Amino acid sequence: MAEEINKSxxxxxxxxxxxxxxxxxxxxxxxxTSTDHIIASEKRLLSLVKTPYVQELVNIGSGPPGSKVxxxxxSSNEPRxxxxxxxxxxxxxxxxxxxxxxxxxxGFFFKNFxxxxxxxxxxxxxxxx
Numbered sequence: 468m469a470e471e472i473n474k475s476x477x478x479x480x481x482x483x484x485x486x487x488x489x490x491x492x493x494x495x496x497x498x499x500t501s502t503d504h505i506i507a508s509e510k511r512l513l514s515l516v517k518t519p520y521v522q523e524l525v526n527i528g529s530g531p532p533g534s535k536v537x538x539x540x541x542s543s544n545e546p547r548x549x550x551x552x553x554x555x556x557x558x559x560x561x562x563x564x565x566x567x568x569x570x571x572x573x574g575f576f577f578k579n580f581x582x583x584x585x586x587x588x589x590x591x592x593x594x595x596x
Contacts, residue, residue, distance in 0.1 A: 512577040513552070518584040521555075524548035525592075550593040554584035563587035566594065 513520070529544045530537040538547050552573055563583060565576050573591040583589050 509573070516577055516580045518554050518581050520552050520580070520584075522550070522552045525551045552580075552589075552591045554580055554589040556584055556586065556588045560586065560588050563589050565589060565591040567591075 513522070526546050526548055527538075528546050529541070537543065550573070565573065565579075567573055567575055573593050576591055580589060580591070
């Protein structure tokens with residue numbers, strides 16, 4: 468049975484106020500996952516796409532060519548890769564490059580791929596980070 472709390476009790480008790488304020492941060496929290504889970508989820512989404520595609524990791528190196536700067540200020544010289552999915556269309560079709568927003572992946576576009584691939588050569592890339 469739920470307890471009833473009147474307004475005068477809330478004003479007088481800091482612990483009740485603290486408990487009510489802490490509800491949202493516990494609900495809206497980051498839930499860590501693994502790269503394996505992300506790859507498996509993306510494969511399940513792409514399995515729903517009917518248009519044939521090629522998925523590859525494109526090597527972008529460790530930083531801009533001829534520069535001492537590294538991607539993400541990394542001290543590593545290891546190359547970085549961008550996951551890319553390409554859907555070929557009819558010869559001479561314009562190319563459409565799809566780039567997702569922050570905290571997303573190309574899997575967010577999966578419902579659009581079949582329609583767009585009828586009209587464009589679609590290249591969907593995952594941003595680093």
